[in-house]
Amino acid sequence: MFDLGFAELLVIGIVALIVVGPKDLPVLFRSVGRYVGKAKGMAREFSTAMNQAADQAGVKDVADTFKSATDGLNKVTNPVKSATDAVKDTAKSITDFGLDPESETAKLAAQRADDVKKIQEVTAKKAQDRLDAEAKAKAEVELSAQTEQKAKPPIAEDKA
Known part of the structure; x- marks a missing residue:
């Protein structure tokens, strides 16, 4: 102090x-x-x-809800990020391997690199869609909780 x-x-x-x-x-x-x-x-x-x-006002419950929601996001995003990083490390261009661009191996490597990029794009889109859906669900829960709070009638005090 x-x-x-x-x-x-x-x-x-x-x-x-x-x-x-x-x-x-x-x-x-x-x-x-x-x-x-x-x-x-x-x-x-x-x-x-x-x-x-x-x-009593429910602040702790709301804080716990936010904490659990962010824990879920971290569990979803961390594996996705690590998987995409691993795929990025393995997906190298043909020139990195020193291959002849006309050989079958080079063509397969190029096709595989394109497939990896497509998979990354789809995975990233799906992860973002899931995060958006979770955020939307969280917003709906908060909205319904606020609506319930507003809908509760005030407690009438008995005056004797």
């Missing part, structure tokens, strides 16, 4: 010793300690109350 080092505390102690005197100094420190303890207790109580209010 306060950035007080040893030097600052020493100066405060010397000033307190001069102003208060050595006789009343322990009493002063004891009362300052009590006030600091009370302030820390109030801050802890306030923090606990705010966390409880957030839990």
